[in-house]
Amino acid sequence: MSQAARPVISRLDSRAADFRQRLAALIAYEPSQDEAIERVVADILRDVRSRGDAAVLDYTRRFDRLDVQDMAQLDLPRSELQAALDSLPAAQRDALVAAAERVRRYHEHQRAESWAYTEADGTRLGQKISPLDRVGLYVPGGKAAYPSSVLMNALPAKVAGVPELIMVVPTPDGVRNAMVLAAACIAGVDRVFTIGGAQAVAALAYGTASVPAVDKIVGPGNAYVAEAKRRVFGTVGIDMIAGPSEILVLCDGSTDPDWIAMDLFSQAEHDEMAQSILLTPDAAFADRVAASIDKLLPTMPRRDVIATSLADRGALIVVRDMPEACDIANQIAAEHLEISAREPQRWAELIRHAGAMFLGPYTSEALGDYCAGPNHVLPTMRTARFSSPLGVYDFQKRSSMIEVSAAGAQTLGRLASTLAHGEGLQAHARSAEMRLSD
DSSP, rough: OGOOOOOOOEEOOOOTTTTHHHHHHHHOOOOOOOOHHHHHHHHHHHHHHHHTTHHHHHHHHHHHOOOOGGGGEEEEHHHHHHHHHHHHHHHHHHHHHHHHHHHHHHHHHHHOOOOOEEEESSEEEEEEEEEESSEEOOOOOTOOOOOOHHHHHHHHHHHHSSSSSEEEEEOOGGOOOOOHHHHHHHHHEEEEOOHHHHHHHHHHHHHOOSSOSSEEEEOOOOHHHHHHHHHHHHTBBOOOOOOSSSEEEOOOOOSOOHHHHHHHHHTTTTTTTTTEEEEEEEEHHHHHHHHHHHHHHHHHHHHHHHHHHHHHOOOEOOOSSHHHHHHHHHHHHOEEEEEESSHHHHTTTTTOOOOOEEHHHHHHHOHHHHHHHSOOOOOTTGGGGGGOOGGGGGGEEEEEEEEHHHHHHHHHHHHHHHHHHTTOHHHHHHHHHHHEEE
8 A cells, every 4th residue: 555545543642731722623624715616606606597597508518518408408307217216226226215214204203293372361372384385405416426315305305395396416428327316216306407516506596497496405515516505595595514524433442443443434435524533431442443444444445535534634532431532522513423332322411412423333324324214414513513414394494373362462562562662663562552452
């Protein structure tokens, strides 16, 4: 193996005087703003908003190298999705169907229902839950084609009751990924357009003659897609601006070190900026994991990417004990948190901040990516401190319901009048006072 690909991973010890400073530097990540990307995206959004389908066609010819004359060529009929599903080898088809069923069943538990209660004076208060009318799903194409992402983004929307789900997926040089289209078929996607990039985000956000405007856009994409989503937020909702993938493993030393090394690899292989960290109170176990990394890395097809990720942003951290590991885990607030220990539930009780928790030695994070059931769209860059995994609740909205009785208006009217006068809003006060019986 070349020197450039040799695994190098930082070793930290929580007892060291500079530990907190080193940890802060390790987990610090500030997504760079590329002014060139910002300018390009701003121009594309403005052009699509102005010229609609014509602009989308121009960019598709230019970026995806497709000879297309009208949008009908980019609008896939349902029959093509079904044909893609039918074309898959049985093992792939069965795996997609089984994963979809598990994801659907899990998310059915998240569905919120409307509620109301009536006060003694007859005033009725409540909340109405409604699905979004139309959602756009961005799916990467080309080399980065992820059918699992289709399931994870589409199924919660369908469980929420979204009537129309529009998927956009680029097909550079006309190459279509059969598993992505099959996943769309299984998930019940309503329409699929083979467009991508910032132009697809713009079409979904603003609408064109062919692409219906949506209420929310979800799904991963490259830097241009992320910037486009950031800019259209407000016109439409978005799921999140995701950062590099992250895994944090808490291990008491009782798990096979080869398993832990491969779990660290599973996120490091995403890209060079991904982060993989081990927290353990067992220094000898950290040594064994390091040896496993050295042993297993040469066998990995993406070993150069993994090595760079581990060298730049990875770490093996020795801590005093498992409670301290949990405290540090809360500071890191990782996207994926594995608790590979004898009493995983005990330590999970101490965790406040994590996108998803994987408990016990047999629960590899990879299972969550594909088929366990919970969503794999998770908060990154420490945003698990205040945000949650994608779910049915992201495709439902809440409306407050207020029906005041005549008796209730007497009490509430006086309260509102007093407060409105205090704020100097006399029309508010008079509106409430007019309904007072005296």
